Amino acid sequence: MKRLYLLHAARPRVDPSLNLSDYHLPLTRRGEILAAQLGKFMLKQGYSPDLVICASPARARLTLSNMWAYLASSAHPQQIIHDYRIHLMKGEELLSQLQQLEERYKEVLLVGARRGVDELAKLLVRPSEDSSLTALPELAPGALMVFDCGTAPWTSLAPGSALLLETYNARLV
Structure with a gap:
């Protein structure tokens, strides 16, 4: 079984005094903590990507x-x-990038910007008679979506071909 983890990067710290472009903004302290919680969640769930593609x-x-x-x-x-x-x-x-993956990768984590990750999730999710299973929640910074992509090769990954297993939004406790 192929599994795809889509992760919207945590919130950047916007501070005009830093004089940094959007590309170079660091995380907020909250973003750092939430990212660590996300790692703990993935470990607890047994989610173990063998390839990480990070923006x-x-x-x-x-x-x-x-x-x-x-x-x-x-x-x-x-x-x-x-x-x-x-x-x-x-x-x-x-999606085109994912279709080029080598077959040896079974679990892939993609860490990216909200727009691209959100669009990819909406593109991949398999239609269901139960609309609650295909209605994607708003992706908060640090949100993770887990998809079952079946057993077919990555080259076969197509719109509507992945089953959304879980969405996780880390929260400060």
Whole structure:
């Protein structure tokens, strides 16, 4: 079974005194904590990506960094690809990237910007007679969506072909 984890990067810290472009904004302290909670959640659920594709803006890299201690403790090794193009891609372009994945990858985590991740999720979700299973919630910063992509090759991943298993929004406790 193939599994896809779509993660909207945690919230960046917007501070005019930093004089940084959007690309270089760090996470808020809350974003750092929520990212760590997300890593704990993935570990607890047994979610263990063997490939991580991460957009290159600071908020995406820092989200992954704060999760990493929990992801790295899983049973099999992960490969990480930092791709500067990911944060600019729309849903269809992200789908095209996923269709090019090697078959050896069974579980893939994509960390990106809300727009692209949201569009990809809406594109992939399999229609269901139960509309509550296909109605995607608003993606908050740090939100994770888990999809079952079946057993077919990644090249077969198509619109409407993935089953949404779970959505997780970390909350400060």
